[in-house]
Amino acid sequence: MASRALYHRLSRNNQLHSKAITIMKRLILGILLSIILLPGAMAQSRKGVSILGDSYSTFEGCVYPDTNAVWYWKKSQSATDVRRADQTWWHKLITDRGYRLCKNNSFSGSTVCNTGYRGNDYSDRSFIARMKNLGEPDVIYVFGGTNDSWAGVPVGEFKYSDWTASDLYNFRPAMAYMLSSMQEYYPGTEIVVLINNDLSEVVTQSTIDICNHYGVDYIQLVAIDRIEGHPSVKGMQQIVDQINAHDKARNRR
Numbered sequence: 001m002a003s004r005a006l007y008h009r010l011s012r013n014n015q016l017h018s019k020a021i022t023i024m025k026r027l028i029l030g031i032l033l034s035i036i037l038l039p040g041a042m043a044q045s046r047k048g049v050s051i052l053g054d055s056y057s058t059f060e061g062c063v064y065p066d067t068n069a070v071w072y073w074k075k076s077q078s079a080t081d082v083r084r085a086d087q088t089w090w091h092k093l094i095t096d097r098g099y100r101l102c103k104n105n106s107f108s109g110s111t112v113c114n115t116g117y118r119g120n121d122y123s124d125r126s127f128i129a130r131m132k133n134l135g136e137p138d139v140i141y142v143f144g145g146t147n148d149s150w151a152g153v154p155v156g157e158f159k160y161s162d163w164t165a166s167d168l169y170n171f172r173p174a175m176a177y178m179l180s181s182m183q184e185y186y187p188g189t190e191i192v193v194l195i196n197n198d199l200s201e202v203v204t205q206s207t208i209d210i211c212n213h214y215g216v217d218y219i220q221l222v223a224i225d226r227i228e229g230h231p232s233v234k235g236m237q238q239i240v241d242q243i244n245a246h247d248k249a250r251n252r253r
Contacts, residue, residue, distance in 0.1 A: 047099045050137035051090050052127060053106035056196070056231055057143050059085045062104055064133075069108040069125075071230055079228045082236060089231065089239035090141065096240070102135035112144045113174035115153040128168060128178050132185055139190045140182065145175075145207055149199035155206065160213060172206050179214045193218040194239070219246045 051057050055071035062085050063070060072082050085091050094101055107125045109117070114129070116122030123129055127144050134140060148171045156170025160180070167173035182191055195207050195218055204220075211218040221242055225235035 047097070047139060048102040048135070048137040049090075049094055049099045049139045049141065050102040050134035051104040051106055051141050051143065052131060052134060053090075053104070053141070053143040054110045054147055055106070055108035056146065057088070057090055057104060057106035057141075058108050059088050059091075061085070062088075062091075063106050064103045065105075068106065070106075071108045080230055081227060081233050082231070087233050087236055089236040089243075092236065092240045093243060099139075102137040103133070105130045105133050106143075109147055110144070111147045111151060111153055111171075112178060113148060113153055113169055113171050115151070115169045116147070117151045123168075126168075126174070128174055128181070131178055131182055134186070137186070137189060139192065140186065141192050141194060142178075142182075143194040143196075145171075145199060145203050146196045149196075149203040152200075155202050158206075158209070171203060172210065175207060175210045176213070179210060179216050183214060183216075191216050192243075194243075195220045197221045197224055217250075219243060 058070035059072045060070050060074050072080060110125045111122050112127040114123040114126045154170045156172045159167060159173040160176050163173055163177045168177060193211050193216055195204060208218060221239060224238050225232045
């Protein structure tokens with residue numbers, strides 16, 4: 001009888017030991033999985049930002065798709081003192097705020113509308129051609145209109161619906177079509193329009209009027225330092241500072 005009781009006691013101890021080992025293995029596995037998955041979960045919890053822009057927002061190796069033309073290059077060039085991606089306005093803003101970059105779909109020389117320099121057809125690179133290729137961001141910064149102003153594209157009339165293909169070769173209807181389409185395509189996403197300084201009065205005021213029509217936030221930039229018409233390192237920082245000042249005034253970060 002004593003030997004039988006001892007046997008049962010030992011057997012039960014072995015079962016308890018086995019269960020304890022199983023529990024420990026599960027705990028260790030859970031901890032390991034947490035360590036592996038936590039960085040990805042943390043990254044997804046950060047605000048995602050996409051950029052729809054022109055040359056001001058490009059940098060070699062940082063635009064999507066990578067076939068987009070760029071102004072800022074890794075190699076040294078006399079046209080600018082911006083030598084690294086972390087000197088660009090968008091990189092600074094995203095890093096400083098702890099955001100993550102979704103897509104930077106910027107194309108040097110691009111216009112909002114489908115008319116480009118010398119009246120060429122830019123429907124392969126315009127903002128309205130690229131506006132639906134920005135991933136799934138929480139915030140979209142639209143930084144355009146500069147080339148529309150510089151190229152002297154047709155302005156057209158204000159039009160907020162029933163756009164035709166020919167309408168989209170004019171700045172005003174194209175700008176309206178872009179914001180309307182983006183609000184529909186990216187529901188719940190914050191859209192912020194950056195307006196370059198020293199653009200033609202008609203492009204500047206038209207952009208403001210159209211943003212107001214759609215309730216889209218905009219930031220009118222002032223006195224941006226440039227080299228050959230493009231933001232320098234100082235100018236890039238000025239853009240960030242002015243975005244921060246605007247958001248602080250609106251109690252938003």
